[in-house]
Amino acid sequence: MLEVAIRKRLREFQLAAAFSAGNELVVFFGPSGAGKTVTLRCIAGLLRPDAGYIALAGQAVFDAAHGIDVPVQRRRVGYVPQHYGLFPHLTVAENVAYGLRGVPRAEARARVAAMLARLELTGLERRRPRELSGGQQQRVALARALVTRPQVLLLDEPLSALDAGLRARLRRDLLQVHRQIRIPTVLVSHDLAEAYMLGERIVVFDRGQVLQVGSREEVWYRPASARVARLVGATNVLPADVAPEGPDGLVTLRTPRFALHARAPAGPLPPRVEVVVRPEAIRVERAEAPGAPSNRLPARIVDEIATGAYYTLYCQVEPAQPAAPPDLEVLVPAPHYVALDLAHTRACALVIPPEAIHLLPAA
Amino acid sequence: MLWAGGRRRAALLGLLVALLVLALARGAPRPAVAEPLAAQGVELNVFAAASLTDAFNELGGVFESQQPGVRVVFNYGPSSGLRTQIEQGAPADVFASADEAQMRLAQQNGVIAGEPRVFARNELVLITPHDNPGGIATLADLARPGLRLVTTGPQVPIGAYTRQLLQTLSADPAYGADFAERVLANVRSEENDVRAVVAKVALGEADGGIVYSSDVTPRVASEVRQIAIPPEVNIIATYPIAVVRGARQPELAERWIALVLSDTGQQALARWGFRPVN
Amino acid sequence: MVGPEGMRVVAVPREGAAEWTRPGWPRPGLTLLLAYSAVLLLFLLVPLGAVLWRALSAGDLGRYLTSPIVVDALRLSLLTTLLTLVVAVVLGTPIAYLLARYQFPGRALIDTALDLPMVLPPAVAGVALLLTFGRRGLLGPTLSAFGIEISFTTAAVVLAQLFVAAPFYVKAAQAGFAAVDRELEHVSASLGVSALGTFWRVTLPLALPALLGGAVMTWARALGEFGATILFAGNFQGRTQTMPLAIYVAMERDLGAALVLASILVVASFLVLLGFKLLARARLAPVA
Numbered sequence A: 001m002l003e004v005a006i007r008k009r010l011r012e013f014q015l016a017a018a019f020s021a022g023n024e025l026v027v028f029f030g031p032s033g034a035g036k037t038v039t040l041r042c043i044a045g046l047l048r049p050d051a052g053y054i055a056l057a058g059q060a061v062f063d064a065a066h067g068i069d070v071p072v073q074r075r076r077v078g079y080v081p082q083h084y085g086l087f088p089h090l091t092v093a094e095n096v097a098y099g100l101r102g103v104p105r106a107e108a109r110a111r112v113a114a115m116l117a118r119l120e121l122t123g124l125e126r127r128r129p130r131e132l133s134g135g136q137q138q139r140v141a142l143a144r145a146l147v148t149r150p151q152v153l154l155l156d157e158p159l160s161a162l163d164a165g166l167r168a169r170l171r172r173d174l175l176q177v178h179r180q181i182r183i184p185t186v187l188v189s190h191d192l193a194e195a196y197m198l199g200e201r202i203v204v205f206d207r208g209q210v211l212q213v214g215s216r217e218e219v220w221y222r223p224a225s226a227r228v229a230r231l232v233g234a235t236n237v238l239p240a241d242v243a244p245e246g247p248d249g250l251v252t253l254r255t256p257r258f259a260l261h262a263r264a265p266a267g268p269l270p271p272r273v274e275v276v277v278r279p280e281a282i283r284v285e286r287a288e289a290p291g292a293p294s295n296r297l298p299a300r301i302v303d304e305i306a307t308g309a310y311y312t313l314y315c316q317v318e319p320a321q322p323a324a325p326p327d328l329e330v331l332v333p334a335p336h337y338v339a340l341d342l343a344h345t346r347a348c349a350l351v352i353p354p355e356a357i358h359l360l361p362a363a
Numbered sequence B: 001m002l003w004a005g006g007r008r009r010a011a012l013l014g015l016l017v018a019l020l021v022l023a024l025a026r027g028a029p030r031p032a033v034a035e036p037l038a039a040q041g042v043e044l045n046v047f048a049a050a051s052l053t054d055a056f057n058e059l060g061g062v063f064e065s066q067q068p069g070v071r072v073v074f075n076y077g078p079s080s081g082l083r084t085q086i087e088q089g090a091p092a093d094v095f096a097s098a099d100e101a102q103m104r105l106a107q108q109n110g111v112i113a114g115e116p117r118v119f120a121r122n123e124l125v126l127i128t129p130h131d132n133p134g135g136i137a138t139l140a141d142l143a144r145p146g147l148r149l150v151t152t153g154p155q156v157p158i159g160a161y162t163r164q165l166l167q168t169l170s171a172d173p174a175y176g177a178d179f180a181e182r183v184l185a186n187v188r189s190e191e192n193d194v195r196a197v198v199a200k201v202a203l204g205e206a207d208g209g210i211v212y213s214s215d216v217t218p219r220v221a222s223e224v225r226q227i228a229i230p231p232e233v234n235i236i237a238t239y240p241i242a243v244v245r246g247a248r249q250p251e252l253a254e255r256w257i258a259l260v261l262s263d264t265g266q267q268a269l270a271r272w273g274f275r276p277v278n
Numbered sequence C: 001m002v003g004p005e006g007m008r009v010v011a012v013p014r015e016g017a018a019e020w021t022r023p024g025w026p027r028p029g030l031t032l033l034l035a036y037s038a039v040l041l042l043f044l045l046v047p048l049g050a051v052l053w054r055a056l057s058a059g060d061l062g063r064y065l066t067s068p069i070v071v072d073a074l075r076l077s078l079l080t081t082l083l084t085l086v087v088a089v090v091l092g093t094p095i096a097y098l099l100a101r102y103q104f105p106g107r108a109l110i111d112t113a114l115d116l117p118m119v120l121p122p123a124v125a126g127v128a129l130l131l132t133f134g135r136r137g138l139l140g141p142t143l144s145a146f147g148i149e150i151s152f153t154t155a156a157v158v159l160a161q162l163f164v165a166a167p168f169y170v171k172a173a174q175a176g177f178a179a180v181d182r183e184l185e186h187v188s189a190s191l192g193v194s195a196l197g198t199f200w201r202v203t204l205p206l207a208l209p210a211l212l213g214g215a216v217m218t219w220a221r222a223l224g225e226f227g228a229t230i231l232f233a234g235n236f237q238g239r240t241q242t243m244p245l246a247i248y249v250a251m252e253r254d255l256g257a258a259l260v261l262a263s264i265l266v267v268a269s270f271l272v273l274l275g276f277k278l279l280a281r282a283r284l285a286p287v288a
Helices: A037-043 A090-098 A104-120 A133-146 A164-180 A192-198 A218-223 A226-231 A335-338 B006-025 B050-066 B079-087 B100-108 B139-143 B159-171 B181-186 B196-203 B250-261 B263-271 C028-058 C061-066 C068-102 C107-119 C122-133 C140-145 C153-176 C182-190 C195-223 C227-234 C243-253 C255-283
Strands: A004-008 A012-019 A024-030 A051-056 A059-063 A077-080 A152-155 A185-189 A200-208 A207-214 A236-245 A249-252 A259-263 A272-278 A283-286 A296-306 A310-317 A328-333 A347-351 A355-359 B041-048 B072-078 B094-096 B112-130 B150-151 B187-191 B208-211 B224-227 B236-246
Touching: A004 A037, A004 A077, A004 A090, A012 A037, A024 A192, A024 A218, A024 B150, A037 A152, A037 A185, A051 A200, A059 A236, A059 C107, A077 A133, A077 B208, A077 C182, A090 A104, A090 A133, A104 A133, A104 A283, A104 B139, A133 A164, A152 B236, A164 A192, A164 B150, A164 B236, A164 C107, A185 A192, A200 A218, A200 A226, A207 A226, A226 A236, A226 A355, A236 B041, A259 A355, A283 B181, A296 B041, A296 B208, A310 A347, A310 B094, A310 B263, A328 A335, A355 C243, B041 B050, B041 B250, B050 B250, B050 B263, B072 B100, B079 B094, B079 C243, B100 B112, B112 B196, B112 B250, B112 B263, B139 B181, B150 B159, B150 B181, B150 B196, B159 B196, B159 B208, B159 B236, B181 B187, B187 B196, B196 B208, B196 B224, B208 C195, B236 B250, C028 C255, C061 C068, C061 C255, C068 C107, C068 C195, C068 C255, C122 C153, C122 C227, C182 C195, C195 C255, C227 C243, C243 C255
Parallel strands: A012 A207, A024 A185, A024 A200, A077 A152, A152 A185, B041 B072, B041 B094, B150 B187, B150 B208
Antiparallel strands: A004 A012, A004 A051, A051 A059, A200 A207, A236 A249, A236 A272, A249 A259, A272 A355, A283 A347, A296 A310, A296 A347, A310 A328, B094 B236, B112 B208, B112 B224, B112 B236
């Protein structure tokens, strides 16, 4: 169990972070410099918040109001910094055994051997960190942190130093380790895909503020604000006026250039809202093909970016105004793009399923 | 690239270095006395015993006014050390030693031209710091165990004279046959030259030391207390002076010696506490 | 890097190792480089060679090697420099760590003040020590009250050496500590190790090459110390007459002894420095 509610004055802004987590994998997600690493280090005890409260496994390790500040040595945290922080002058075995000083030799040896086996590092005991690959170094760092049976595992951008192929493999390793060793794990990442893949819970940071804490689905599909929406890739955020509810339970949302229908949420709606639609949720159909009339917008592709498996299309809803910025961003799998021959047919129809529309109060 | 136009640049650099080396090569060691900008011209190198510092500095000014365009450069130190330097090829024109032993050694080693002449005498005196921490009142007190005395090594004239004095006193039953031994046991350091001995005593670091009476200059007198050595046992130091063989300025060297032996020179030496030769 | 079993080890070129791009040696630019290097090298090596040559051809080496003046000076030099080194390391390491890791008011001043003994003429150091520890110095009367008189003793030699040589160690150690990645210290703390334990097990081992380098420089500087020694400790065979002083004195008395002493100093220093270099290369391989 991990509870955090802290404030700290940083050079450019005030950090205010609050969340709690059980034995889950929590990802601190947000742009660089948002305060993620600072918060992580506050939990570890390497930085001191100005005010607030941090508790590990029900015990307060930091409580400004009561003058409690347990030194990092006694917090029983497993801390893995960026670039892993392996001791270059010690072997793998010595690195992993480093935190087991007080433990009887035989037991320590056994624990080290077991942890190395669990992380597939057997056979590397006598190697030095500089002789290891990036993936091996990461696992040694994990082994070292976990062998001391910490109450919480803290990882600072564990995958950022690796190339794409290695990252995928190590993400799987991390998940596997977490499943085996169920303690609260906090991982800092600025990579959205990584955060989604690893995070059971995501804490979204931006400029020192925690903008949202939730499951990955919540953050992904129901961002709490326009800022979160943009951070999690829900790049279509449109201001709209709300028309009164219709007979079929759908409300009408009038954006400046077109209207959409969405399911009426529980509770009253303000007169102005922001409409959030994820790019991959928008379906692209042939312009002339018949389809559901609801939320079917004739559009024209004005720009696109190809990334191999996907195409990102920038579209303007008809009537298109060439000089104006695009209205919608759409993510289309490449095969679909090819099937519809969108390279040549710039006219298409965008279909936005009502359930894909997420509403936020107007800013 | 660094070596573009490299040959020429390298040659220029080499020339600069060579010029620098040449520029630094001239210029003999300067004496401690501050001087106004010296006129371009001839230099006379005088290697003199440390005890002659004040007297020779004064005479140097006289000599320079007598010989326009000439600059006298002094190298003061222990006579033994100066002799070694001259033997190793240091550029000296004149050698003024505080004892005849060092001059004789220099002659034996072939670095002296002509005959040395005695130009001054000196005698020894016992000095203590002005507050006399060792409570030394007489020569005999020097043998008291636990005192901190300083002298020079036996090769330096004052060190030789001191040991000679101690031997003389040891022959006197009033002091005891082991007097020299006991006094030397109190010696804590063999300083470089007589002026260093004076400094250590004046600083209060040593309880006492035996130096030349001429070393108790007005500047030093306020810091030390003098205890006279009975004239019947006192050593008379004899100072010879000679031209160095291979001197660059043999004529000027002779003129310097002439000045030192003249009335002017002898009066100056007397003023600085030396005994006349005549 | 070493890969899985069976993979060949790929050699990594040593940092700075020049690679000839064409067969045939030397390259045109290299000739000039070597010529320039030779000037300084010869200037440094030829005089040393001259000392050894004269000493060996002077003959009667055996007599000199066992004469009391040589034995006393050698013993005294070894003893005092060793003591100086130990004290410098014990007292200097905390200061070096403090300067490397902490910011505090006046830090720049202390840092600069520690540079001073290295640039001041040793004679100035000698005078300074006299004025502090001499009988009439700042601390003189207090020390005398306890029956302690430092000048003219072997302790004074150690103090003189310490004054001029300790800053070398402190500066080198400071650089060594500063170069240790603080994240490693943080990780150590997170693993439950106390601050002292972290210093002992992480910081010190990683800074060790720099510390040893500083120690060697300190020892070398202490060995050659003359000006401060002669002013503060005086010159007395067996008590304060270290090798440099003995050489200086011997020059006036017995040139043969001076040459032998000088040769011993050259050879001993060379052996120690060489030994250190080899040791450093063998055991303290550069860490990533």
